[in-house]
Amino acid sequence: MGILTIPSSFYSHTSFLNQRRSRLPAKRAHLLRRPISCQTLSEELHCSQIFTNTNTNTNTNTNTNTDSKDEAAMKIDRRKMLMIGLGGSLHGATGVARQAIGYPIQAPDFSHCQTASEGPKQVNCCLPLSSSPIIEFKRPSILSPLRVRPAAQFVGKEYLKKYRKAVELMRALPPDDPRSFATQAKIHCAYCNSAFDQGGLPGMELQVHNSWLFLPFHRCYIYFHERILGHLIGDQTFGLPFWNWDSPAGMRLPTFYDEVGTSLYDPLRDPKHRKHGVVDLDHSLIDDPLSDSQQISQNLKLMYRVVMTNGKTAELFMGMPFRAGDNPNPGAGSLELLPHGAVHLWTGDRAQPFIENMGTFYSAARDPIFYAHHSNIDRMWTVWQKHVVKKTITFNDADWLETAFLLYDENAQLVRIKVKDCLDTTWLRYTYQDVRNPWLNARPTPKVRRSKAKAKVAAAETATATATVNKEKMFPLTLSSPVSTTVKRPRVKRSKEEKKAEVEVLVVDGILAVKEKPVKFDVYVNAPNDFGRLGPEASEFAGCFLNPQAGHETRHRYTLRLNITDLVDEIGADGDGTITVTLVPRTYTENLEIGALWIEFLST
Structure with a gap:
């Protein structure tokens, strides 16, 4: 070649950036599609769409009629300086809701939901609405049980019995139950496939990938999913397994996910990878002719590059800033690209139009292994905090810390949780089984x-x-x-x-x-x-x-x-x-x- x-x-x-800066924010293409009809949410939800003063809990209307021109200019200048300092670009200083520049993204309004799309496919990912007021997240008591998430390759028969039963009960819940497996899968689709706008900003797409929201959103999402499973089987200590694909002992599809007839089985997986082969953390939809030992060596060196080399700053490892009013996808962190994306593609079925289920956003969470995959992604965040940056708060930025998501808890209650609530797993009362990370010293040559x-x-x-x-x-x-x-x-x-x-x-x-x-x-x-x-x-x-x-x-x-x-x-x-x-x-x-x-x- x-x-x-x-x-x-x-x-x-320079000229390319100037072209990008002069553009107005891209109009949401899905606004031209048929909206999903939803009933009205409670006043609590609508109030949450108005920007709040982060120093108090009172709602504050911040429309352009109340902002002075000087204040608006100051906000634009602040955003511009922030982005220049980070080496980014400014995507237009005017347009839809430009007064929101520099604010944290607010949780979406579930009653304003659009059809999600995947190519020509239109998908209804809209979520059940709650008639109860939204509750603010509170950290679990330090006296509550500590959940230990086990490595998938080490789980025993008793654990698997509980895990299968929990997912079986979740699958059996009515589709309109927020805790059902179907609705849990829709959550990922809605937040990742353009179904929602940023809270309070009609026409500005909410996307939790390709930015600094990737890791905290998925941590919160998996956290509540895990609590629902534990609640269904009456076990407050239940922890999801993590697919330990970064260690040689865990670099294969865990066998208990491939047992037909069980609640953990999904038929839409790559048949070549289900029974055989070491996972390729650099997968490109083509199977490289590597021996198992060669693939393992490559995986370990890739992990070193992703975490130890490309993870030297929070922006490079976690993703670039994404603030209210910004166009989505400012830049993914190294972990989201590889191995996260590669494992999704490796697991999904290449015979499907969009490599369903794991290979595309809208359907990935329909496969139970999604949650084990993201449990290990979440563990990588903790390893990076310990070995690279050696701190918990990696972006000391209110626009990140105050960003909010809405998710359902084990009582089917809608909860508003913020990034600042989830920065340490012990705050959420879970931890990971202690395993070796052999890639920490696997420097490429x-x-x-x-x-x-x-x-x-x-x-x-x-x-x-x-x-x-x-x-x-x-x-x-x-x-x-x-x-x-x-x-x-x-x-x-x-x-x-x-x-x-x-x-x-x-x-x-x-x-x-x-x-x-x-x-x-x-x-x-x-x-x-x-x-x-x-x-x-x-x-x-x-x-x-x-x-x-x-x-x-x-x-x-x-x-x-x-x-x-x-x-x-x-x-x-x-x-x-x-x-x-x-x-x-x-x-x-x-x-x-x-x-x-x-x-x-x-x-x-």
């Missing part, structure tokens, strides 16, 4: 010796210096085949102190897919000519972009950020003024657009 080599001089990300790596960069610079491609015609770039280009590094030979204070980040911006299919491409730095054979075990692998729904009908542009601080050291390129970036399409990248590439720095 040939590579299109592009000179570094053909683009500047370079495939090209340092001297050769430098020679390749020099050769690339020479080649691009003689190219005569018109930069205005090259971007947006169509990624139908591998593409290599040189990218300028603004700062080289930084000291250890400088690298500790700021990480060097490669930005791939303006990613736009036109197919409503899973999109994946890999990113390599100074890769050798046989880059096709490289994988996550190589130092040259910077990371990947993976999104099960990148081509969703609302046509969002995405941004990928990858920490390359350690990488350039490992390949001996720290003193080089440019690096060669190679983008390798893996899954459904036909007509995929790339807007720009550049390097920025993020504070740790």
